[in-house]
Amino acid sequence: MNSPLEQLTGELALRPLIISILDWAAVGLLLYLAFQLVRQTRTVWLIRGFLILSGAFFLSNLLGLTTLNFILDKILIGVAVAIPVIFQPELRRFLEQLGRGEIFSLLRPDRSPDFEQTALDQLLEAVRDLSEERIGALIVLEKSPIDERLLQDPGDTMDAVLSKSLLLTIFYPKTRLHDGAVLIRNWRVEAASVILPMSTQIPARQLGTRHRAAMGITEQTDALCVVVSEETGSISLAERGKLQRPLSVEQLAETLHRRYRRAETTSVFQIPALGDWTRKFFPASSSQSGNSE
Numbered sequence: 001m002n003s004p005l006e007q008l009t010g011e012l013a014l015r016p017l018i019i020s021i022l023d024w025a026a027v028g029l030l031l032y033l034a035f036q037l038v039r040q041t042r043t044v045w046l047i048r049g050f051l052i053l054s055g056a057f058f059l060s061n062l063l064g065l066t067t068l069n070f071i072l073d074k075i076l077i078g079v080a081v082a083i084p085v086i087f088q089p090e091l092r093r094f095l096e097q098l099g100r101g102e103i104f105s106l107l108r109p110d111r112s113p114d115f116e117q118t119a120l121d122q123l124l125e126a127v128r129d130l131s132e133e134r135i136g137a138l139i140v141l142e143k144s145p146i147d148e149r150l151l152q153d154p155g156d157t158m159d160a161v162l163s164k165s166l167l168l169t170i171f172y173p174k175t176r177l178h179d180g181a182v183l184i185r186n187w188r189v190e191a192a193s194v195i196l197p198m199s200t201q202i203p204a205r206q207l208g209t210r211h212r213a214a215m216g217i218t219e220q221t222d223a224l225c226v227v228v229s230e231e232t233g234s235i236s237l238a239e240r241g242k243l244q245r246p247l248s249v250e251q252l253a254e255t256l257h258r259r260y261r262r263a264e265t266t267s268v269f270q271i272p273a274l275g276d277w278t279r280k281f282f283p284a285s286s287s288q289s290g291n292s293e
Helices: 004-038 041-065 066-086 088-100 101-106 112-134 163-172 207-222 249-265 274-281 283-292
Strands: 135-143 157-162 180-183 186-193 224-228 233-239 244-249
Touching: 041 066, 041 101, 066 088, 112 135, 112 163, 112 224, 135 163, 135 207, 163 180, 163 186, 180 224, 207 224, 207 233, 207 244, 224 249, 233 249
Parallel strands: 135 180
Antiparallel strands: 135 224, 157 186, 180 186, 224 233, 233 244
């Protein structure tokens, strides 16, 4: 049996190891939160580009390529200075969640496909009714976070559950929010009465302001934009500054399903949510809790 002195010596020897473990665990948690914040966005490609530049810089230094090393050094300095500007939407979102005490919401499991399917069905039903009643509508489906500086007016924040009745209420001509676009983020209605940037392209004569706005926002972002014409009730889908029109509701549904299935299968730096790790390491307990619910 160890003496109290030996036990105390062992505890002192273990303390630096425990602190080191806690230190690395905290760093790992911060990296996990950062990647959860930027995953499936164009920011990931910016990070990859920065890592490639850094690798090229160290490689040129190792091989003695002085001119290339000098150029890459200046580029990396410029990129480091520009990081707060490049990552402004992500940093703002991080600080907002931290201030509201919602930062650990990034550790929650991703929304289930059933949730997304339900939200998409609600959207398509609303578009069908808007088209039949010839009520003009402009709906932006955000993929990567949209920089608010691109918007002429960010509109009124809602953060509401996406539903058919809510969309019909917003676009009803006598409501105060019917002018402008609705911004859909993470399959929730993030904002209404959003004023989008106009495209510099000159569309066909029968196309109006909504179509130009849809082309404008999709020229500058990777968002999709659904347009319902107030004059004819025709449905259009804008992507990368191009309009697909006219579309039936069935064609729109097929296109949106195809786009989002492709986005799920081609996402980069896919990081499992905390619940996924739990199910991997504790399959029995996870399955039991799921059945009990």
